[in-house]
Amino acid sequence: MNIIKLSAIDSTNSYLKKLAQKSDLDTFTVVVAEHQTEGRGQMGTNWVSDYGKNLTFSILIKFKEFEIAYQFYLSMAVSLGLLEVLKKRVDVSLFIKWPNDILAENDKVAGILIENVLKGNFIRQSIIGMGINLNQELFPKDIENVTSLKNISGTHFNADQLLNKIVNSISYYVQFIEKKEFVFLKKRYMKTLYKFQKPSMFVDANDELFLGKIIDVEESGMLIIELENETTRKFSLKEVKFASR
Incomplete structure (x- = not known):
């Protein structure tokens, strides 16, 4: 695992995307920043994070043969990998909110942004951006239903230790994509999906x-x-x- 640490950057996804265009990076190269000035969420939304209090990073994943038609299995694998690590650290119910936010009870604790580089009908590589509310205790009043691991548990978390465990966990679930074991991922994902089968x-x-x-x-x-x-x-x-x- 190659980890590149930055103090501040506009977006770890943008930085890693540009770096991957210039250099032949290894799969699971990670860029982590103490602070993102232009952190992005799904569909152009912004990710708000206090300096040094949260975990914001991006992972480069390369694929040999991953068809675009099956692209959502990557979202499943990544969210499952993150969920598994967080579940071991807080004593509340955690869920995946479609497509790939992580909720603690009803409050958002982490978000994921996936950007794919395509070649024909295949995904050649993906850049996975992740934002985890780690040690931040106060959030802007205009952002509703949000919390942090510290608010939930009362514990201060070590970002470096958590980062390593998350990347390893995501790597474990991504192997099921490479082996085309999609049924396994789907069952796990649906089992943890927020409000599944509930009116x-x-x-x-x-x-x-x-x-x-x-x-x-x-x-x-x-x-x-x-x-x-x-x-x-x-x-x-x-x-x-x-x-x-």
Whole structure:
């Protein structure tokens, strides 16, 4: 594992992407920063983090033969790898919120951003950006439903030790992609998915409120929700969200 440590950077994903274009980096090269000035989340959202209090890093993963059609299995593998490490460190229920946020009970404790480099119908390499709320205790008032490992446990965490365990855990789950053992990943993912098979209120892209329950996630990443009349609707990222909790 090659770890590159930075004091401050705009985005570890952007930095690692540029570095990978210039150099032949080993798979599982990691860039970690004390602070990101322009940390990014899904669909252009910002990741807010106090200097030196959280764990923000990116991992380069290379693939020999990973078809784009199966891309969501990478999201499953990464979120499962992160979840497994965090579950051993806090005494509350943790879930994966579709597509790959990590929740402690109902509050977000970690987020993941995956950016793929394609060649034909295959993913040649992926850059996995991760932000984990580690030791930050106060968050901006305009950010709702967010917490940190320290707030949950009362314990101060060592970022370097946690980083190594997370990368090793993700590496373990990524091997199931390389071996094409997708059924294993899907079962594990669905077992830990937030509100799976539980009636919940959702809001669609037109701000329409509706009742439904998550019944599946396609290998492309589409979320399948069953409605009250037992019909189903499919949603991509940002087309649906849980109603305010």
